[in-house]
Amino acid sequence: MSFSLKSGSFRTALCTTLVFVFCATGCAPNGEGGSKGDGPELVADALALRDANGLFRMPEGERLAEGDAFTTAIYARSDPDGKLAEGTRGAAAKKPVADSTDPSLTTAWSAAALNLPGGQAPVLPDKQLTADAEVAVLWYYADAVRILGRSQEADRSILDRLESIDLGAIRGHPYLVWRLWDTYESLGVPQPREVTEVLISASMGNLPTTPESVFDTQAILEISSLLNAPPPVPGGLAKHFGDLLTSNAVTEDVTVASVLRSLTLLGRADESRRYLEDNVLSKRIDSDNGFVRPLVSHQGTIEGSYLMSRLLDQSFPEATNEKTTETLITSIESDSVDVTTKLKAMVALRRAGDARWQDYRHISKKVTTSLPSAVTPSQMVAYLDTVDALVQLDSSPKFPRLEKFNAPDINDPVVSRQAFLALSKASYFSNTSEIASWFPEQQKNLPALVREPSEPYLLYFSGLAAMANAPLSGLNSNDFTQATENLKDLQGCGSLKKLYRISTQPGSPCSLIISVQLMAAPGAYTFGRTN
């Protein structure tokens, strides 16, 4: 009995052990435990880059813009206390405006507005072709000479140009009329009566929702302030402007500055002040030159969406929404979009799982029938950009021949990249096999080039993309494994886990272009099982 009990316990223990062992080694018979490799994290990266318009942003373009004098001056002119101009002056001495190679009127105006050392005297540009452009240059010029105290030096020519402006052409645009009025003011010349009358009669019926209506509202507020009269603007305007700022609905500096100026004119200088403190002075000063960095709007694009669709391929529907397909179709149907971009939008639409891409096959068919019979080296990049999209839509285009070129200098990164591009995309030419025998110097240098990430990185990435189509390189599967093992150091940036960075520097941005290019490098990604 006791033996039987022990025997039973032993069997139970053995069974438990076996079940444990089975599970430890055999419960995931797919080897990867059903893993989809990099797929889920690539989808997560894509979702992080999807814009409100449904398209995908390209992270390589999202570096901070360099601070500049013009953006700083725009805000300085809207600053109720002048603190921004004061604060910028010292820091900006690190890079005096006089060093600038930009001789434009706005640079001279910026230097004057910020009272920067070395600022150049404004030079009046030639007469502009349109009334609005003419008003703008005259205003910048006159404002600069007013700030510099040189109004009396302005010659008669500017007055002639002011008087030649067709008031009828700008009558419906209070902002332009106000700028015209203010230009006379800057020059110390009385305004023509009809200019003042147009401004006095201007009013706003609705709350401003476009940049133009924001400027027009400011103009009405400016003239009402000068006349000490109640502005003919709709109720709730101050709150509306405050909401525009807090919701970040305005993404362009000149418009933001106009809103700030209007708030001050509406008696809300404290709000303008707070915005400048919290959003400009504390966040957007470029420590390298002391100027305010301009706002840069990063929006999803067709190019970004196309590249993302190529990368995610059959997983792309997991990252798209209705807005994505709507925006893609709008682009395909737009007359102002070039044909290659239309092809790219069609590819993204197809990869998004929307069968409507077939409604536009006449576009891809037309491109297919118009392919050249030969491609020169200088045409190669543009041709490949188009045909790489085309083959995703048309399975049987007749590829042209690539005309031969040489690339003997392995130290010339431009020529070397061109050679690697030809090798990696040789299948898009009729002379595929012939191309594989070209560029012996470049091919023999590939083992050294792809060994580990190094400068210049764009050449390194091109080499990786070409290494599977370079028979003279001597590279084999073991080399591919080693090369892509080292490549893993470049994967991920910030919250993006699987896109590749443009360099080994930890803070360098990821790149969709490079991430797609590296699909041609065996082992760069571990994609899941799809059948």
Place this chain on the structure above:
Amino acid sequence: MKLKLRSIVGASIGAFVLSIAAAGGANAISSSGTAYFDNGQPITANMWIQSLTAGTCGSFSSSAVMNVSPNYITNNTKFYQIGVGGISVSGVSASQVGGDPANLTWTNSNGARGSYMSGNVCGGWGMLYLGADVSASAFYYGNYRVATAHV
């Protein structure tokens, strides 16, 4: 009660052994799987392996195959076992994935239409079943597809 438990355990183990025998067939087991590129071109993963018993070795062959020339084609063959002990593979030219001797990969390039592996594989001392997963992947006209086979 204890007798019943023992009977159930015995029956389960017996059924399991029978299922292995049925799956293993007389001498070998094989499997294949196919995926397709947009233009209809197939990529196929194939696996063939001799039926093995505990502590024995046998032959295997795996492949990733296409009818046309891709940019590259990769055969990733990963062995697994139900049971105890280590798997060893010999006579095959391939790279280990992550240092795992039972996870092998080989990529052919320059227009090759297939990637093939064959050799010997030995199960662990306490092995009840040895199988494998083959993943055939290729990059062709800018697209990546994966086909799998499982035994």
